[in-house]
Amino acid sequence: MNKLLEKIENFDDFPTLPTIYYKLVDALSNTSTTIKDLSNLVSTDIALSFKLLKIVNSSIYGLSTKVNSIDKAIFHLGFRELKNIILSTKIIEVFSDINSNSKFDLVEFWKHSIAVGAISRIIAQELGQKNLDEYLLSGITHDIGKLVLIKILGSEYNVVFIIMEKEGISLLEAEHKVLGITHQEIGLRVAESWNLDQNILDVIRYHNDGLVGSNYDQLVGVVHVANILAKLLRLGHSGCDKISQPNQLLWRRLDITKFDKNSFYDRIKTDYEQANEILIIN
Numbered sequence: 001m002n003k004l005l006e007k008i009e010n011f012d013d014f015p016t017l018p019t020i021y022y023k024l025v026d027a028l029s030n031t032s033t034t035i036k037d038l039s040n041l042v043s044t045d046i047a048l049s050f051k052l053l054k055i056v057n058s059s060i061y062g063l064s065t066k067v068n069s070i071d072k073a074i075f076h077l078g079f080r081e082l083k084n085i086i087l088s089t090k091i092i093e094v095f096s097d098i099n100s101n102s103k104f105d106l107v108e109f110w111k112h113s114i115a116v117g118a119i120s121r122i123i124a125q126e127l128g129q130k131n132l133d134e135y136l137l138s139g140i141t142h143d144i145g146k147l148v149l150i151k152i153l154g155s156e157y158n159v160v161f162i163i164m165e166k167e168g169i170s171l172l173e174a175e176h177k178v179l180g181i182t183h184q185e186i187g188l189r190v191a192e193s194w195n196l197d198q199n200i201l202d203v204i205r206y207h208n209d210g211l212v213g214s215n216y217d218q219l220v221g222v223v224h225v226a227n228i229l230a231k232l233l234r235l236g237h238s239g240c241d242k243i244s245q246p247n248q249l250l251w252r253r254l255d256i257t258k259f260d261k262n263s264f265y266d267r268i269k270t271d272y273e274q275a276n277e278i279l280i281i282n
Helices: 003-009 019-029 035-042 046-056 070-077 079-094 106-126 135-141 144-167 171-178 183-193 198-206 218-232 248-254 261-279
Strands: none
Touching: 003 144, 019 035, 019 079, 035 046, 035 070, 035 079, 046 070, 046 079, 046 261, 070 079, 079 135, 079 261, 106 135, 106 218, 106 261, 135 198, 135 218, 144 171, 144 183, 171 183, 183 198, 198 218, 218 248
């Protein structure tokens, strides 16, 4: 076992989610929980309440009337969307202590992740998908393994980027060569420890491939394509400059070329900018 892999395997201070998230999960598992119960819980976190109201009033949700109370926000969002928005905001907070460096910028990383989430949600809407609650969260979580590795290794993780650039190989290949483990694998471990839904685990594990094994999964496929589009549009920076070709089976199946180009890119720009303003911690 190499020294970096040994350091990763012996690390026991993995990030944990705030108590309010688990209180919310418990409340949602109780069939007698009301909107008022959830509103009272969310209202104990003033910063979270403020973000929730800004999100529900943003172009992302496109509501025709302004929502000015947590009760109404929950009513319009629904319980699952509420849980995923709170999870998204708290994951960003959990990793806020990571320091940027010459090879990795935390704010640019979150901009990229938010872009992937916003684009994923828009693609899903264009495809006629009705349940959109996991798409923004999927973008925000798809690369969390990179943050875990940086949390463990600090600037030592930069060796991966150097080898990737020097040898012209993919990030996953460089991680495997240098560390003996990839950001997909370590991200999956952390997400499992948080008891995230299987759909999100699949996105973390398979978003670079686009398929779950050899099987089509719309959420994974959409995030795969959105990840590439975010890089092409230079929305944030994931830490990796290399832009892979999309899985051709998915590209043909999703057929985003049929979307109205001007409308599609206008929505991406608007939703991306608003989500950044609300979610990123500077």
